[in-house]
Amino acid sequence: MLTPFREILEERRAAGAAAGAFTCYDATTAIGVVRAAEARRDPVLLLVAEASFRSPSGRLLLPALLAVADAARVPVCVQLDHVDDDDLIDAALAAGAGAVMADGSKLPTDDNAAFVSSVRSRAPGAGVEAELGHVEGGEDVAAATEAGALTDPDEAATFAAATGCDCLAVSIGNVHGRYARPPALDWDRLRAIRERVDVPLSLHGASGIPDADVRRAIELGVCKVNVNTELRERYLAQLAAGLPAARDGLRLLELEESVIDAVSDVVAAKLAVLA
């Protein structure tokens, strides 16, 4: 069932858990994500990447994911991820997105705050996630990445209060894509941010962070965890493995079902860590 962003995050926070947010490049992935969430009776977030939403075919993905979310037996919210373009944000909100990530993290802090405040004022019914400090790395192509600018706890407090964002993505040593070196998350920084900021915190780039560290981040106040790379790895591995047999007899349906199962397995394992 379609459920407000804030409601999902607050419920997870109260439960001492985090909501899994999974990037879906097609409806097949979304079906796998929701299947795992339903089996566990966990809420879940479906993410549309900016590159998807920018393309004419990808523009159809958002309504497709909304349909998957609407039919789900668990709370689901569809979010446009990491966008700094006002037109794209407005288009996603008009199309019914439950949340947007207004990512001004490459801007000076004041400009970032002005951008997020502006989005907040245009999206009264939708969730708005912001990012302070910068989580490095590309969303759609995995490359070895070093950590970017870290979130300043005092700045985060001022920023969250000024913008009215519903969720704040923190940069504490996490990156998108593949970690150039084993991740060393800055726990003191996360603790300091949590002490000063009351809105739900999110951790991006969870693929590659050991489960024990993800759990520790949740114990220190993270209640949304974004996952993308692991899903793509498993999806493509299953596609490659299943393709020879599928070609014999053009068994497209069976191939797609096997990909849904593979995605669902990855998501179930991740949700178990987040619960």
Ligand SMILES: [Zn+2]
């Ligand atoms: Zn991200």
